[in-house]
Amino acid sequence: MSDDHDRARSQLASVAHLDIVRVVERLHRRSLDLIRADLLEAGIDDLSPSQVMMLFTIGSGELSVRDLIERGYYLGSNASYSLKRLVEAEYVIRTASERDRRSARIKLSEKGLRLCDMIKHIDRTYHQLVTRDEEEARELEITFRTLKRLEQAWSNAVRYRGIRPGE
Numbered sequence: 001m002s003d004d005h006d007r008a009r010s011q012l013a014s015v016a017h018l019d020i021v022r023v024v025e026r027l028h029r030r031s032l033d034l035i036r037a038d039l040l041e042a043g044i045d046d047l048s049p050s051q052v053m054m055l056f057t058i059g060s061g062e063l064s065v066r067d068l069i070e071r072g073y074y075l076g077s078n079a080s081y082s083l084k085r086l087v088e089a090e091y092v093i094r095t096a097s098e099r100d101r102r103s104a105r106i107k108l109s110e111k112g113l114r115l116c117d118m119i120k121h122i123d124r125t126y127h128q129l130v131t132r133d134e135e136e137a138r139e140l141e142i143t144f145r146t147l148k149r150l151e152q153a154w155s156n157a158v159r160y161r162g163i164r165p166g167e
Contacts, residue, residue: 046089051082062107
């Protein structure tokens, strides 16, 4: 029993963190490719797939620019540039904070909300490609929970070393 367990454990341990990182990176690129294709098909050419993901990070509420950067793990200069473009294209409304005029509050405009709804609708189609039955839906849920656990573990590893993301 112990030998079988050890053998199974060593087979499972053969997947290195770097292997996972490489797959996640490729998945991320493919997801941006899908969003880019969806935007082109819808005739939208005034924002990038990364900016669309930023809209989803903002979500349906209102938040500070600092919260956006922390939630999305964006670098400050990249976030500022993308946010400026989203405001100019009228996907995001930016206002000065009532408590601190130096701080800005942001929320999606109607145009931004409509775009997010469109992408969510399209996303349901992609979801159906990988969840054709209940078993695949369960596997996808397990994958999601595992990725969230990895994110938390890696975030903690960075945080407790005193390293900021992006350095």
